[in-house]
Amino acid sequence: MANFNIDAKRAQTFDAIVVGTGISGGWAAKELTEKGLKTLVLERGKDVKHIVDYPTTNMFPWEFEHRGQPSLAIREANPMASKHYIFKEDAMHFVVKDAEHPYVQEKPFDWMRGYQVGGRSLLWARQTQRWSEFDFEGPARDGFATDWPIRYKDIAPWYSYVEKFAGISGNKDGLPQLPDGEFLPPHELTCVEKHFSEQTAKNYNNTRPIIIGRAAHITDPQPVHLEQGRAKCQHRNMCQRGCPFGGYFSTNSSTLPWAEKTGNLTLRPHSVVHSVIYDEKKKRATGVRVVDTLTREMTEYYARIIFVNASAINSNLILLNSKSNRFPNGLGNDSGVLGKFIGFHNYRGRVSAEFDGFHDRTTDGRRPNGSYIPRFRNVAKQETDFLRGYAVSMNTSKLGNQNAGIGEDLKNSLFAPDNSGWSIAAQMMGETLMKESNMISLHPTLKDQWDIPQLKMSVAFDDNDMKMVEDFYTELSEMLSKAGFINIKTSDTKRNPGSENHEMGGIKMGKDPKTSMLNEWNQMHHCPNVFVTDGGSMVSTATQNPSLTYMALTARAVDYAVKEMRKGGI
Secondary structure, eight states: OOOHHHHHHHHTEEEEEEEOOSHHHHHHHHHHHHTTOOEEEEOSSBOOOTTTTOTTTTOOGGGSTTTTSOOHHHHHHOTTGGGSTTOSTTTGGGSOOGGGSOOEESSOOOOOOOOBTTGGGGTOOOBOOOOOHHHHHHHHHHOOSOOOSOOHHHHHHHHHHHHHHHOEEOOOOOBTTBOOOSEEOOOOOOHHHHHHHHHHHHHTTTSSOOEEOOBSBOSSOOHHHHHTTOOOOOOOOOGGGOOTTOOBOOIIIIIHHHHHHTTOEEEEOSEEEEEEEEETTTTEEEEEEEEETTTOOEEEEEEEEEEEOSOHHHHHHHHHTOOOSSOTTSTTOTTSOTTOSEEOEEOOEEEEEEEOOOTTOOOOSOOSOOEEEOOOSSSSSOOSSSSSOEEEEEEEEESSOTTOSSTHHHHHHHHSOOOOOEEEEEEEEEEOOOBTTSEEEEEEEEEOTTSOEEEEEEOOOOHHHHHHHHHHHHHHHHHHHHTTOEEEEEEEOOOOTTTTOOOEESSOBOSOTTTOSBOTTSBBTTSTTEEEOSGGGOSOOOSSOSHHHHHHHHHHHHHHHHHHHHHTOO
């Protein structure tokens, strides 16, 4: 007679488990399955299949009940989510609603989340810059926070590896603070951006380059992209709806379908990971506990390798909730740093201006990208009264309104030449310092609907952040003025941490197990078969968008983990 308990456990046992299907989880799934490992991928939200589950992707503006804007009732019911630029009628079905997943804010934190297969890879801004040696050595150079256990040379080949597969458009600019990558043809700067770039090069002796953004858009499909079933970006600029062409990189269009083709993937949506199971005798993690969101049943799944990629904050939550006699304060948390040193990007500063010129020029199509000024403050040495620096993203548009009027007036407006000038809008992307006081923890009594402790958020801006904002105002205003722009205005969005994404830290890498959670391979110091390669692993935030670095760290960590497993080291 069969032993049903053994049979059941065998059915729930895999070579590897990946928690989360966002950008890093998708890459972990691709790499593990491609290397032959039977891999269970867990997603707390619903399934979203490429093309099939993009309900608004081909809708016209007049087909939305409120012309794209959420209704007043929806905004009032979601005061935090509705602050985010992505929370519109065409994409808000991919955004977590405030009341459904509560958390405690000791300090204001507007946490924007996407709980579905693909996570926020369906919603991201697709900006993909490499970090430089200056970024990886930054904490060691200025003496603030923990030193990175890796340098640019360690991750550079993995940047190349993921760039070729994902498809990154950009220009080779030869900048030491923003290394070049494996680029597809770039988008173009507008005439006003070219003017600003040329004037700034003269005015600042080429020390403040203005370049086209580097973005995960296929501008010239290569065989590897066609093999994924993806096509050239159509410049519809409706990316947040889900792209039916696969023109931009997402888990749904790229890494998960690739993993599925191997025959080694088991995808399980509606699966909230409660905790990681630690075996005191084996001194290793043996699996995860999962709550089925449809049945409320808890099931255990087992594997030899576990990748925790639930996104930074949720990965912290899972590990904090993974308690045992050996780890009473959370899995691997001998150092006591788990949940601490949380970072994010500071987007509060805005500068706008106008340019009275190029009246006979206009834009062509809908460029799904913008121009970019890499960090130019405190790059090679400390030169200001604040630590680290900021980058700047910009977009330009005509001042005229060719959509004015109704009926015949609108038709005439559309066909009339637009002889207006131009506007430019710039936003900063500042590096926040990862401080011990910026932390998250488990609430002692409040639980969510899955009986998992709610998170307490205690994350805030500091004096360094505000000095950076003021410097951005001063420097960008001066640069625009010298280039001939007028009506220069500054503004502060006053948005709370969390509302612009890019939360990082809490499970940081480091050389010393006494001050960090993970080693140079994103491997847990005190539980070596657990890896974390999402934003939780970051030591600092730099000024670049982080997703490309998550991809590269993940591919690198999987390569190491599988080699170690096959040698018997894990």
